[in-house]
Amino acid sequence: MKPHTLSVIVENKAGVLSRVTGLFSRRGFNIESLAVGTSEEPGMSRITIVVIGDDAQIEQVMKQLNKLIDVIKVSDITENERVERELALIKVNAEPGTSRAEIMQIASIFRAQIVDLGSKSVILQVTGDTEKIDALEKLLRQYGVKELVRTGRIAILRGAKTVASLK
Amino acid sequence: MKTGAKILIESLQREGVEIIFGYPGGSVLPIYDELYDSSLRHILMRHEQAAAHAADGYARASGRVGVCLATSGPGACNLVTGIATAYMDSIPIVAITGQVPTTMLGNDAFQESDITGITLPITKHNYLVKNTADIARVVRESFYIAGTGRQGPVLIDLPKDVNTNQIEEQPFLEKVSLRSYNPTYKGHKRQIEKALELIGQAERPLIYAGGGVISSNGSAELVEFATRLAIPVTTTLMGLGCITCDHPLNLGMLGMHGTEYANFAVTECDLMIAIGVRFDDRVTGKLNTFAPHAKIIHIDIDPAEIGKNKRVDIPIVGDAKSVLKDILSMLSRHGAHDTWLKKIKHWKQHHPLRYKNDGKLHPQFIIQKLSELLKGNAIIVSEVGQNQMWTAQYYCFTTPRTWITSGGLGTMGYGFPAAIGAHFARPDLPVFDVAGDGSIQMNIQEMGTVAHNNIPVKIAILNNMYLGMVRQWQELFYDRRYSYTELPSVDFVKIANAYGIEGVKVESPDDVMSALRAALDCDGPFVMDFRVEREENVFPMVPAGAAINEMIGGHPIS
Ligand SMILES: Cc1cc2nc3c(=O)[nH]c(=O)nc-3n(C[C@H](O)[C@H](O)[C@H](O)COP(=O)(O)OP(=O)(O)OC[C@H]3O[C@@H](n4cnc5c(N)ncnc54)[C@H](O)[C@@H]3O)c2cc1C
Ligand SMILES: Cc1ncc(C[n+]2csc(CCOP(=O)(O)OP(=O)(O)O)c2C)c(N)n1
Ligand SMILES: [Mg+2]
Numbered sequence: 001m002k003p004h005t006l007s008v009i010v011e012n013k014a015g016v017l018s019r020v021t022g023l024f025s026r027r028g029f030n031i032e033s034l035a036v037g038t039s040e041e042p043g044m045s046r047i048t049i050v051v052i053g054d055d056a057q058i059e060q061v062m063k064q065l066n067k068l069i070d071v072i073k074v075s076d077i078t079e080n081e082r083v084e085r086e087l088a089l090i091k092v093n094a095e096p097g098t099s100r101a102e103i104m105q106i107a108s109i110f111r112a113q114i115v116d117l118g119s120k121s122v123i124l125q126v127t128g129d130t131e132k133i134d135a136l137e138k139l140l141r142q143y144g145v146k147e148l149v150r151t152g153r154i155a156i157l158r159g160a161k162t163v164a165s166l167k
Numbered sequence: 168m169k170t171g172a173k174i175l176i177e178s179l180q181r182e183g184v185e186i187i188f189g190y191p192g193g194s195v196l197p198i199y200d201e202l203y204d205s206s207l208r209h210i211l212m213r214h215e216q217a218a219a220h221a222a223d224g225y226a227r228a229s230g231r232v233g234v235c236l237a238t239s240g241p242g243a244c245n246l247v248t249g250i251a252t253a254y255m256d257s258i259p260i261v262a263i264t265g266q267v268p269t270t271m272l273g274n275d276a277f278q279e280s281d282i283t284g285i286t287l288p289i290t291k292h293n294y295l296v297k298n299t300a301d302i303a304r305v306v307r308e309s310f311y312i313a314g315t316g317r318q319g320p321v322l323i324d325l326p327k328d329v330n331t332n333q334i335e336e337q338p339f340l341e342k343v344s345l346r347s348y349n350p351t352y353k354g355h356k357r358q359i360e361k362a363l364e365l366i367g368q369a370e371r372p373l374i375y376a377g378g379g380v381i382s383s384n385g386s387a388e389l390v391e392f393a394t395r396l397a398i399p400v401t402t403t404l405m406g407l408g409c410i411t412c413d414h415p416l417n418l419g420m421l422g423m424h425g426t427e428y429a430n431f432a433v434t435e436c437d438l439m440i441a442i443g444v445r446f447d448d449r450v451t452g453k454l455n456t457f458a459p460h461a462k463i464i465h466i467d468i469d470p471a472e473i474g475k476n477k478r479v480d481i482p483i484v485g486d487a488k489s490v491l492k493d494i495l496s497m498l499s500r501h502g503a504h505d506t507w508l509k510k511i512k513h514w515k516q517h518h519p520l521r522y523k524n525d526g527k528l529h530p531q532f533i534i535q536k537l538s539e540l541l542k543g544n545a546i547i548v549s550e551v552g553q554n555q556m557w558t559a560q561y562y563c564f565t566t567p568r569t570w571i572t573s574g575g576l577g578t579m580g581y582g583f584p585a586a587i588g589a590h591f592a593r594p595d596l597p598v599f600d601v602a603g604d605g606s607i608q609m610n611i612q613e614m615g616t617v618a619h620n621n622i623p624v625k626i627a628i629l630n631n632m633y634l635g636m637v638r639q640w641q642e643l644f645y646d647r648r649y650s651y652t653e654l655p656s657v658d659f660v661k662i663a664n665a666y667g668i669e670g671v672k673v674e675s676p677d678d679v680m681s682a683l684r685a686a687l688d689c690d691g692p693f694v695m696d697f698r699v700e701r702e703e704n705v706f707p708m709v710p711a712g713a714a715i716n717e718m719i720g721g722h723p724i725s
Contacts, residue, residue, distance in 0.1 A: 010347075011347060014295070015283065015287075015295075018284070018287065019287060022287050022288060023288075026288050056474070059474070060471065060475060063470050063471035064471055066470070066471075067469070067471055068347075069291070069292040069312060069345065069347060069348050070347060071347055072346060072347040073347075
């Protein structure tokens with residue numbers, strides 16, 4: 001049982017996301033992360049799904065996804081060289097004159113940006129893989145995380161290869 | 168200019184639709200108005216569930232796409248069981264539902280229900296059409312999707328204003344092309360060669376054939392393949408009829424209520440050739456003791472079925488008929504498996520299906536007589552339960568598409584309306600619905616439909632005054648505690664008469680044949696109320712989750 005990153009190219013049509021997620025819940029597959037957006041091709045969207053399961057389960061997930069009429073292509077890119085990113089927005093307590101400086105320092109180490117500076121809080125924007133964001137979150141907890149929003153993971157193959165060209 | 172409703176009806180006719188089964192209501196008034204003077208035939212059912220089952224029965228008997236129509240809200244919701252039944256058995260139907268006007272969608276308007284949401288997991292695909300200009304394309308795509316690849320139900324939800332709006336004439340869409348849907352029909356040559364190698368080496372091969380052979384219309388190829396290589400064939404409940412029951416290589420049904428010899432053959436075979444089957448748990452029992460000594464070749468049009476439940480050695484994705492044709496064209500020799508066939512013959516002789524011969528009215532006897540009378544020249548539909556299993560066991564099916572039953576969902580109340588659909592697909596054949604007293608009461612209102620249209624469907628109720636199949640499980644596994652499974656006596660003949668339908672009550676085996684003949688000779692619908700032995704069981708029986716050679720009511724392997 002390990003996480004698999006699936007890249008799913010779908011028709012950009014109403015209801016396609018509920019078809020995909022409905023299939024996961026109906027067949028008892030657990031989605032760890034999901035991100036949807038438009039793709040390079042007009043009319044097509046790209047869904048990146050991270051799902052945990054053994055090989056047989058993942059094979060079944062992919063075959064079932066492929067059966068959905070609006071799904072154009074499903075690829076498991078877990079074994080491919082790829083760039084994977086998540087983005088998080090974290091609102092941290094930062095009363096002036098207290099730990100602001102420390103928070104800024106942590107942010108710069110993690111290459112997080114300060115995207116909002118309030119009188120009592122700051123908002124950090126960080127991108128990276130899951131572990132990096134987890135680590136930052138953990139560090140910031142001591143100052144008091146007021147709000148945290150994370151996107152799902154998105155992934156793209158390294159080099160000239162594309163998911164559309166994968167076998 | 169044309170209204171959406173008119174475009175819909177014309178599109179259906181372009182697909183070759185001759186008949187639809189439906190029930191009107193507010194949101195489909197524009198469609199019904201078009202039907203009023205259309206040449207498209209409409210049968211008014213007495214419940215939308217029955218409309219869906221009738222479309223399904225029509226599809227199974229004809230091999231074409233069946234069509235049903237219902238209004239929004241309650242009408243659409245009533246279709247759900249019928250759609251799920253078709254989905255589980257991979258039956259091509261197109262269900263058309265009315266919907267509230269697009270301007271009111273999502274407002275909890277009167278008789279609004281999110282039917283595309285509700286049917287998402289039980290349709291092959293569905294559409295909510297928001298523009299009149301899309302109707303023609305959606306209908307075209309729906310029939311294409313329903314009727315190709317692994318077949319299945321498609322639902323089209325049509326808001327009222329989409330049906331009333333008028334648009335300019337559109338050119339007819341000849342070709343459907345869906346970049347994301349391209350079913351594979353032709354099997355991979357190398358895989359077929361590998362399969363042939365295994366077949367050449369096998370000493371105890373067995374064919375396990377199912378619903379996919381029927382839906383591919385590949386029965387003749389299957390029989391030729393089996394005969395040329397002398398390979399015995401067992402079929403699932405859904406595959407009955409793909410090889411004639413009295414063929415020397417036919418072992419009948421396998422699985423929970425299969426024949427002992429079929430289940431023995433599964434357990435002892437060294438090669439299993441699975442064709443258009445899905446390794447359902449009613450068939451396999453405990454998975455790791457299913458075909459424990461066999462290599463497995465699996466031919467199936469749906470790649471997701473391959474390896475889903477059981478690991479296979481040689482997968483062949485493709486249409487059963489096409490793959491079998493290719494195999495036949497590549498066969499160089501004839502087969503002989505004398506020792507294996509001898510063993511099977513011995514099992515057949517010593518482990519036949521059996522029931523008590525004590526002069527009482529046993530349900531199995533009724534099915535045998537029905538089989539004797541009809542000699543395969545009929546369509547047999549069943550309800551669900553013991554009645555279904557006895558029919559599967561004791562009726563001699565000779566031809567594909569003459570056996571119609573709800574296998575995957577096991578829907579009580581399916582049979583009678585499906586029989587109505589089957590009649591319209593094959594008006595040349597008599598249609599019998601073998602029913603239970605419980606099941607028939609789930610769609611008994613369809614007596615109204617058959618009486619109204621003089622539809623000659625014959626209902627043979629095996630009346631045990633029990634929900635017999637459930638009672639059997641209570642007898643065997645719950646210490647005979649018959650919790651809510653006893654049904655009081657109902658005078659079914661009187662009910663039939665009230666609808667203007669003839670009927671007869673039968674209490675003795677001596678009267679069985681004459682009752683069946685009366686039914687057959689009668690021009691219209693007919694009801695037979697057979698008062699059978701109440702606590703008869705379906706044997707053999709593999710308890711759920713056991714190995715399939717461990718059968719209650721069977722005899723140790725010899
Ligand atoms: C009370 C009760 C008891 C039952 N007991 C038994 C029993 O004892 N034995 C038994 O067998 N069943 C029994 N059933 C039925 C069982 O539940 C399943 O419905 C049945 O076994 C499935 O049959 P199948 O494997 O042929 O698959 P189907 O459901 O008919 O599916 C067809 C398969 O063929 C494939 N296919 C479709 N089209 C094609 C094509 N063109 N080419 C190639 N492949 C194709 C599909 O992908 C699918 O895998 C029982 C049901 C009930 C209600
Ligand atoms: C709609 C529905 N509800 C419940 C069941 C569960 N069930 C399976 S068989 C059966 C009994 C059927 O009784 P009857 O129609 O009298 O047939 P018999 O087994 O007595 O021949 C029941 C309740 C079902 N299959 N379908
Ligand atoms: Mg009964």
